[in-house]
Amino acid sequence: MIVKENFDIKNCTTYKIGGKCKKVYFPQTQSEFVELLKNLNNYIVLGSCSNILFSSKGYSGDIILTTELKQFEIRGTKIYTSCGVKGPLLAQKTAEASLSGFEFMIGFPGSIGGNIYMNAGAHGQCISDNLYQCCLFDRETKEIVYKPKDEMNFGYRNSILKEGRYILLHAEFDLKKAAKEDIENLIKRNLEFRKNVQPTLATPNAGSVFKNPENDSAGRLLDKAGVKSFDFEKVKVWNNHANFIINKGNATSEDVLELMKKMKDEVKKQYTIELVPEILFIGDKTEKEENLWNMLCQKHQK
Numbered sequence: 001m002i003v004k005e006n007f008d009i010k011n012c013t014t015y016k017i018g019g020k021c022k023k024v025y026f027p028q029t030q031s032e033f034v035e036l037l038k039n040l041n042n043y044i045v046l047g048s049c050s051n052i053l054f055s056s057k058g059y060s061g062d063i064i065l066t067t068e069l070k071q072f073e074i075r076g077t078k079i080y081t082s083c084g085v086k087g088p089l090l091a092q093k094t095a096e097a098s099l100s101g102f103e104f105m106i107g108f109p110g111s112i113g114g115n116i117y118m119n120a121g122a123h124g125q126c127i128s129d130n131l132y133q134c135c136l137f138d139r140e141t142k143e144i145v146y147k148p149k150d151e152m153n154f155g156y157r158n159s160i161l162k163e164g165r166y167i168l169l170h171a172e173f174d175l176k177k178a179a180k181e182d183i184e185n186l187i188k189r190n191l192e193f194r195k196n197v198q199p200t201l202a203t204p205n206a207g208s209v210f211k212n213p214e215n216d217s218a219g220r221l222l223d224k225a226g227v228k229s230f231d232f233e234k235v236k237v238w239n240n241h242a243n244f245i246i247n248k249g250n251a252t253s254e255d256v257l258e259l260m261k262k263m264k265d266e267v268k269k270q271y272t273i274e275l276v277p278e279i280l281f282i283g284d285k286t287e288k289e290e291n292l293w294n295m296l297c298q299k300h301q302k
């Protein structure tokens, strides 16, 4: 197994922001992964690092990156996939097999583990739609357990994984047979749509910064509040969509948090709506960052 010490995780993240981590493990098989989960105490499991802001201070515990857990199999309409497999690859492979249900994953880099943790979705589809069951590591009993979809507590950008007890090892899906041409057309449409409303990874970002409030869109509110004009030395709000923050070069986690706070404050001032972050803040934090993050997560600050 590849193990890196004192490893700067920055370039593994889509924000290109991060710091030195004491030890980063890259398991290649499920048994290596499970051994680590059984033996390490203070660890964080990450996939494609596309929904996180990693602290520029780094992390003094262990990180397990699932990017080398790439095994998957298509059998009939069933898909068996390790947690590290990337969504766009599965979208392509299932399209080739005339299976519909993963077209939405074509345009963003999330791994299956991250996608299930977040219950990721787009274009009217989400990862839980066609899920059959999950194979999980239980951090309390240190055993492997299976949970069917209806025990995964899925909600908007939410799943049981967010409660912290379970780690996804692999997942089983049951997709629908459909005409290959229709699937490929839907994939094309999804990619075309994204060209205008989402930045590519060439401009470092981590997708939507804030969750949509009930019956509204965070992007719409942020746009109306005028935050597209927020353009600072190292970070800015993306010109085409106000719910994206771009790292202009050497931004730190503090730069992003400060901009998030300004965006949230502006929407609160104009609409009395409190946006809450969709991205997750990971790693060791400075006191200032801890305070900023707590304020960002608060729903009813005075």
Ligand SMILES: Cc1cc2nc3c(=O)[nH]c(=O)nc-3n(C[C@H](O)[C@H](O)[C@H](O)COP(=O)(O)OP(=O)(O)OC[C@H]3O[C@@H](n4cnc5c(N)ncnc54)[C@H](O)[C@@H]3O)c2cc1C
Binding pocket: 014, 044, 045, 046, 047, 048, 049, 050, 051, 052, 066, 083, 107, 108, 109, 110, 111, 112, 113, 114, 115, 116, 117, 118, 119, 120, 121, 122, 161, 166, 167, 168, 169, 198, 199, 200, 201, 205, 206, 207, 208, 280
């Ligand atoms: C350009 C761009 C566009 C995007 N568009 C969308 C979109 O349309 N829809 C959408 O929903 N999201 C979107 N995202 C956000 C992001 O890709 C998704 O949230 C994705 O699900 C995150 O997956 P990840 O593997 O990168 O997770 P990471 O960022 O690595 O981790 C996210 C969380 O998942 C946990 N996690 C990861 N793997 C496991 C595991 N095996 N077991 C338990 N917990 C785990 C981590 O601990 C962390 O808390 C976009 C991001 C970018 C950069």
